[in-house]
Amino acid sequence: MRTNRLEAFSDGVLAIIITIMVLELKVPHGNAQPSALLALWPIFSSYVLSFIYIGIYWNNHHHMLQATKRVTGGVLWANLHLLFWLSLLPFTTGWMGENEFGVWPTALYGLNLLCCAIAYFVLERAIIAVDGRNSVLARAIGLDMKGKLSPLLYLLGIGSALLVTPWLGIAFFAGVAAMWLV
Amino acid sequence: MRTNRLEAFSDGVLAIIITIMVLELKVPHGNAQPSALLALWPIFSSYVLSFIYIGIYWNNHHHMLQATKRVTGGVLWANLHLLFWLSLLPFTTGWMGENEFGVWPTALYGLNLLCCAIAYFVLERAIIAVDGRNSVLARAIGLDMKGKLSPLLYLLGIGSALLVTPWLGIAFFAGVAAMWLV
Amino acid sequence: MRTNRLEAFSDGVLAIIITIMVLELKVPHGNAQPSALLALWPIFSSYVLSFIYIGIYWNNHHHMLQATKRVTGGVLWANLHLLFWLSLLPFTTGWMGENEFGVWPTALYGLNLLCCAIAYFVLERAIIAVDGRNSVLARAIGLDMKGKLSPLLYLLGIGSALLVTPWLGIAFFAGVAAMWLV
Amino acid sequence: MRTNRLEAFSDGVLAIIITIMVLELKVPHGNAQPSALLALWPIFSSYVLSFIYIGIYWNNHHHMLQATKRVTGGVLWANLHLLFWLSLLPFTTGWMGENEFGVWPTALYGLNLLCCAIAYFVLERAIIAVDGRNSVLARAIGLDMKGKLSPLLYLLGIGSALLVTPWLGIAFFAGVAAMWLV
Numbered sequence: 001m002r003t004n005r006l007e008a009f010s011d012g013v014l015a016i017i018i019t020i021m022v023l024e025l026k027v028p029h030g031n032a033q034p035s036a037l038l039a040l041w042p043i044f045s046s047y048v049l050s051f052i053y054i055g056i057y058w059n060n061h062h063h064m065l066q067a068t069k070r071v072t073g074g075v076l077w078a079n080l081h082l083l084f085w086l087s088l089l090p091f092t093t094g095w096m097g098e099n100e101f102g103v104w105p106t107a108l109y110g111l112n113l114l115c116c117a118i119a120y121f122v123l124e125r126a127i128i129a130v131d132g133r134n135s136v137l138a139r140a141i142g143l144d145m146k147g148k149l150s151p152l153l154y155l156l157g158i159g160s161a162l163l164v165t166p167w168l169g170i171a172f173f174a175g176v177a178a179m180w181l182v
Numbered sequence: 183m184r185t186n187r188l189e190a191f192s193d194g195v196l197a198i199i200i201t202i203m204v205l206e207l208k209v210p211h212g213n214a215q216p217s218a219l220l221a222l223w224p225i226f227s228s229y230v231l232s233f234i235y236i237g238i239y240w241n242n243h244h245h246m247l248q249a250t251k252r253v254t255g256g257v258l259w260a261n262l263h264l265l266f267w268l269s270l271l272p273f274t275t276g277w278m279g280e281n282e283f284g285v286w287p288t289a290l291y292g293l294n295l296l297c298c299a300i301a302y303f304v305l306e307r308a309i310i311a312v313d314g315r316n317s318v319l320a321r322a323i324g325l326d327m328k329g330k331l332s333p334l335l336y337l338l339g340i341g342s343a344l345l346v347t348p349w350l351g352i353a354f355f356a357g358v359a360a361m362w363l364v
Numbered sequence: 365m366r367t368n369r370l371e372a373f374s375d376g377v378l379a380i381i382i383t384i385m386v387l388e389l390k391v392p393h394g395n396a397q398p399s400a401l402l403a404l405w406p407i408f409s410s411y412v413l414s415f416i417y418i419g420i421y422w423n424n425h426h427h428m429l430q431a432t433k434r435v436t437g438g439v440l441w442a443n444l445h446l447l448f449w450l451s452l453l454p455f456t457t458g459w460m461g462e463n464e465f466g467v468w469p470t471a472l473y474g475l476n477l478l479c480c481a482i483a484y485f486v487l488e489r490a491i492i493a494v495d496g497r498n499s500v501l502a503r504a505i506g507l508d509m510k511g512k513l514s515p516l517l518y519l520l521g522i523g524s525a526l527l528v529t530p531w532l533g534i535a536f537f538a539g540v541a542a543m544w545l546v
Numbered sequence: 547m548r549t550n551r552l553e554a555f556s557d558g559v560l561a562i563i564i565t566i567m568v569l570e571l572k573v574p575h576g577n578a579q580p581s582a583l584l585a586l587w588p589i590f591s592s593y594v595l596s597f598i599y600i601g602i603y604w605n606n607h608h609h610m611l612q613a614t615k616r617v618t619g620g621v622l623w624a625n626l627h628l629l630f631w632l633s634l635l636p637f638t639t640g641w642m643g644e645n646e647f648g649v650w651p652t653a654l655y656g657l658n659l660l661c662c663a664i665a666y667f668v669l670e671r672a673i674i675a676v677d678g679r680n681s682v683l684a685r686a687i688g689l690d691m692k693g694k695l696s697p698l699l700y701l702l703g704i705g706s707a708l709l710v711t712p713w714l715g716i717a718f719f720a721g722v723a724a725m726w727l728v
Contacts, residue, residue: 194380195382202384205387230510269382269383269386270389281396290401338451
């Protein structure tokens, strides 16, 4: 299989996920005042956070595949596994937004981010296993500090949301996004 | 017609189908407890099964088109015919999930899988009819044991769902997916 | 502008239109019996008809663009104009299906098909105006009997739906689709 | 990063946005008379306006990227920033249409258009900062009168909607679209 078709399919799925999320931002019925918008701010801000996350994944995914030489059946399914967890983001984003960053929805959102991170790591390993330890990708990744730090921070965020306050959890999740943006 | 445009269009449709299915996983209203998620498990697990099926079809479809030389009007319509049955999967998946694997919804899901399998077989024959019995595709497929076994197992699954229990039907449908994954 | 990007964008929109239509086929709530499916037959059959129409447009659109040399601003907007009318098909299909082929919804469906046909004709003329009367496209189209007959048959179908019975209108619309398939 | 993958992803998102907007045009339930359509005219006409705007952005975006040589991380995020504001158009279009061009929804629609225009300007500057002041893009844009006039006209439209009447605001927004079409 060629890399470019895997890219094209992943791009398609990511483009749909990022756009479908906005459907959770439902048009308010029977209220044409600014107050209708104020009531939407939790859904809006969780949309912004997830939009940034999909952007980060699209960016990283693209760089990873550019350094990939061969796509095997295992790589293909590791990629679909990643897309699966990303496809759940509109759902967990919507639940968190609609419940105004409640305890359980925020923890579930963090769990979803954690699963995406793990799936990304598995995909990375699957590609390196095919291309070899001296491959372009293996060297480009190097120690991969961000990749190793992210799951830890997600776990801390989930724990904070459950035991302290969801806002601390959100701070962790937004912090990881900021770390990848810089 | 070039093969790559047929591929691109099919990729687009498959990417949308796989992502639209998650819209059936509706954000629970007025419940921010884990119990809201537990209530969703039939919809979630049927989503997982259909996600895997779309993944298998995308994978097989890609390998088939890579071995295809010429695309005629007949091949094009056989391809659209396959996409038609696949496009019904979000509906049958949603009906099965929402009714917690009831008798008729599970049987209908199996019928949908059966129609997809038949449409795939028809597409395969249409391509071989154009490219010839000694074509790359004809030789790559060989005896096509999996392709011949699948419709039979779907039929057994539909019968089991109707006459014994939907869970046996689901076991057949999950078994066919596992057979293609290995 | 290159032809292939116009193609890619049109393909994307057509793939989304064809898949979004299936969302009108709403999962029946609280009924897991075959009777729930029987109640859906008008929506299902109108979905099938529109699916075939989008398939025909995708097919013809592709052949037209393959014979196109240059894309100007005028051609681009003529193309968007066609996509606009096609994008309304999920709406008119849904209205017709939900009202079980009522008089006005069936007439509106025919009007939508008529607008698509006119937009397609305008696009064709725009391309020929750029490429010249002796261009590949101009010669490939020739007398374009089907293209000239279709709007007439749509008009007859709309009139039949309004004055006689919607079923005669449907017969005209299905007949035009059959004419293009053969 | 290659320009063509940025193009393909943006095309995908734009194709989905333009098609998803039509979902706001909800099939009227229990009314199969022309009056059901008349009630939809504000939603329909706001859909037409936004469809034209997405078409203009797609067109301009394409020409801009054709004149772009290098894509850096900054350009990538400036592009995602533009797609973010465009992805909100189905929401603001729907709110404006459903409230029949009410004061606040019309002003918000103008604000959304303003944000898109600013994001487009930021993307333009980001590309020129990478490619240089003498780049193809910098020279192709020139004084960019339309680009400088648009935000001003959006502001006038927002003010008119809030202080005079939404219809004057709509006139400004439609006027800007007409200016770009010519």
